[in-house]
Amino acid sequence: MERSALLALIEQQLQSSQIRDYCPNGLQVEGKAEIRCIVAGVTASQALLDKAVELGADAVLVHHGYFWKNEEPQITGIKKRRLQTLLRHDINLLAYHLPLDVHPVLGNNAQLAQKLGLRQFSAVPGVSPVGVLMQGQLEQAVPAEVIARRLEQELGRAVLHNSVLNKPVRTLAWCTGGGQSYIDAAYQAGAELFVSGEVSEQTIHSSRELGIDFMAAGHHATERYGIAALAAFIEAQTGVRCHFVDIDNPA
The missing domain is CATH 3.40.1390.30 (NIF3 (NGG1p interacting factor 3)-like)
Structure with a gap:
């Protein structure tokens, strides 16, 4: 063509x-x-x-x-x-x-939602561009370790998991690649777990002090x-x- x-x-x-x-x-x-x-x-x-x-x-x-x-x-x-x-x-x-990060069907975030087992999800309001930070709920709360193991199996790589809640989680937010700086927005949106590709030194402190679980599953892998x-x-x-x-x- x-x-x-x-x-x-x-x-x-x-x-x-x-x-x-x-x-x-x-x-x-x-x-x-x-x-x-x-x-x-x-x-x-x-x-x-x-x-x-x-x-x-x-x-x-x-x-x-x-x-x-x-x-x-x-x-x-x-x-x-x-x-x-x-x-x-x-x-x-x-x-x-960014156009490929945010597309509601073909995008990286939409594709990662499938790996997370989420059937319904939406863009977090107020975050630009629309769709760069997504949110969704599992059908029922599960231990975060179960989500980490699922990601490891789906993505074929180890997942860094900073666990702070020590209880089952249901509400998730995520941004693929180098999206770790969206952890504050994820927390404000009510997420119990935030998933990204990369982790920075300050991300772990934010996770601990905000009280939100965090997972880094790899920039390339996500x-x-x-x-x-x-x-x-x-x-x-x-x-x-x-x-x-x-x-x-x-x-």
Whole structure:
């Protein structure tokens, strides 16, 4: 399909032009106009680009692309090698950051809700962009350790659990990736447990002093599923072959 049609389809679904972000969303590096094969992954690392070349991809679709706010503008070192790979092989780079976090169906937060066993969930009001912090309730209260074990099984990695309530929990809030700073907003929303990807030193103190359980389940691990869902959506809508490639990352 034509690159322009693919971009229009994704824009229609994610509404990325309506969301202020730390990086450009959509086409970041221009390649060939006709797209027959897409490689999707969490981050546009060199390993993912090399896999795209191996698979003959015309486009790479990621959550974490390039050109972040306040990054050094020089095209040197790692950045030079990555861009050189894309340009040499005429491969498009498409990246969607916050729009892919907040989408109510395909988004990272919506996909993590499924891993948490939540059938109904909603955006926490007053937090921008809408959907970056989600909340929901389990059908019944369960020990937080049960949720931690479920996440470990679903995500395939160890979960850091800071337990403070020492009682079953039912009301959850979550933000995938580097969303640990939303712990205060999660507490204000009434959550008994807040789940994110990363943890900072101050997050544990906030958890203890606010009285809210906290889990860090991995930045990469919690953000694998949005980009995979978007790739599956594109393939179903267009018939363009989409390969999701999971480049292992313990962070």
